[in-house]
Amino acid sequence: MKQYNFIDIFAGCGGLSEGFKKNKHFNMLAAVEWEKPQVENLVNRLVEKWNMSDAETRVLRFDIQRTEELFEGWSDDVEYGSHEGLDSLLNNQSLDLIIGGPPCQAYSMAGRIRDANGMRDDYRNYLFESYLKIVRRYRPKLFVFENVPGMLSAKPGGIQVTDLIKKQIEECGYEIIEDLKQFALLDLSEYGVPQKRKRVIIIGLRKDSYSDIQGLLKSFYMEQLPKYKEKPKNVYDAIADLPKLLPLDKEVRVGGRNYSHDLTAKVENHLPRYHNSRDINVFKLLCEDIESGRCEYVSSESLKQLYTEITGKTSNVHKYFVLRWDKPSNTIPAHLYKDGLRHIHPDSIQSRSITVREAARLQTFDDDYIFISSTGDNYKMIGNAVPPRFSEKLALALESLL
CATH class of the missing domain: 3.40.50.150 (Vaccinia Virus protein VP39)
Known part of the structure; x- marks a missing residue:
């Protein structure tokens, strides 16, 4: 051969x-x-x-x-x-x-x-x-x-x-x-x-x-x-079968880190990153807006305005983006290691950004590729990779x- x-x-x-x-x-x-x-x-x-x-x-x-x-x-x-x-x-x-x-x-x-x-x-x-x-x-x-x-x-x-x-x-x-x-x-x-x-x-x-x-x-x-x-x-094809990670009634601290969502999923690298209550509420609002068909917050201008109302800050680009089940994801970037505001999971019940495993799946890494570094480093290397x-x-x- x-x-x-x-x-x-x-x-x-x-x-x-x-x-x-x-x-x-x-x-x-x-x-x-x-x-x-x-x-x-x-x-x-x-x-x-x-x-x-x-x-x-x-x-x-x-x-x-x-x-x-x-x-x-x-x-x-x-x-x-x-x-x-x-x-x-x-x-x-x-x-x-x-x-x-x-x-x-x-x-x-x-x-x-x-x-x-x-x-x-x-x-x-x-x-x-x-x-x-x-x-x-x-x-x-x-x-x-x-x-x-x-x-x-x-x-x-x-x-x-x-x-x-x-x-x-x-x-x-x-x-x-x-x-x-x-x-x-x-x-x-x-x-x-x-x-x-x-x-x-x-x-x-x-x-x-x-x-x-x-x-x-x-x-x-x-x-x-x-x-x-x-x-x-x-997105549905890629990540819909992964276990749901729901918000907790009260934050927990495990291994020196705070968590805002359920940690019971038995899938490697499928751990939710921490979100404060403000972001969880924003994620829920944006997802429900799409699920209900209202679509009040799908334009760049409406998302920038919402960001200003919530944070008191202004931005030239919209900070929030919800993935759509029926469409490909937006580009998975290395910048994902800094925050997940532009990669919000489409399920309003979960109200979170995507996990390392979900980012890896959207980049077409097999589930048996186990990422062994810090969460931030994992996001960064996945975003920089060729699918x-x-x-x-x-x-x-x-x-x-x-």
Whole structure:
């Protein structure tokens, strides 16, 4: 059986590589990630689910910008310890593809709105350069570069980021589709993800391995990948069968934390986050408004006005959003770790925001992926991940190019 070796860069907790590992034709040689909670979860997953006994060696926790050390190894680092490096780990094995996507905050529209300088000076704008150094060193047949739609309009230093990327990819000896917006901007809800989530999926092909690259890539985006589209799924499909978590008459304190909702559910990571009585009442009001058909609080203006009436504060964007049973969820973001006001469970009886398990399901992580970090870290890594359901289909489609 033919197997394709790959490495995962900016691996996070492994959403992108998860779909590839489900395909028997793909073999993960290594993964690189610098955030400790994400590494711990990825290693745990590789050991518990994929029986990878050497996962702690295969997953390199390191700063990708220190690229030469990443290749050749490092020792006695205060933050990252010691490792033999990627060169030694790969040991001259052939590498068919590299997958990954640099942190997207600097490209995201939301990130640019929050930053006074539009994130033009954010170092994360240039992490693709480190990614391409790895591509240049190991020369895979192809690479996958995933990011947010905002990268199509980002201009760090006043230069269109897609122009920078295309130029450097060409210099590396690879070619990508000419019109990224037309071909590479994908709606993941068309691939079994119960969520409104658009992402840019860039496929780079090595020039000396392929001919008629533009024709191949157009066929990939227009014919091969669309073969794996499926009927859209909604919030009900994803989370309706999970146990209900009802508000308590009186708050309880367990393990040093306060809880406002029932804790009896026997599903891993399905613990409700704490909500004060004000928020519980708001959630109930908003859910009942939709359930009754009144729909007084569904417009942005009415939600902003309600927020002002309740808090005395003003906001340029509405803070509240109730998920709809019969529609895909709004995008699950990393920002979910800060609050859940824009991801309110649609059941008025429960009057709460979504749990880590519900966020994971909306991102299409299997229930046997157990998240082992703090609640905040779990939300963050889930929001940053590529939905495994999509990556599984991406892997299938990439076989046509490999």
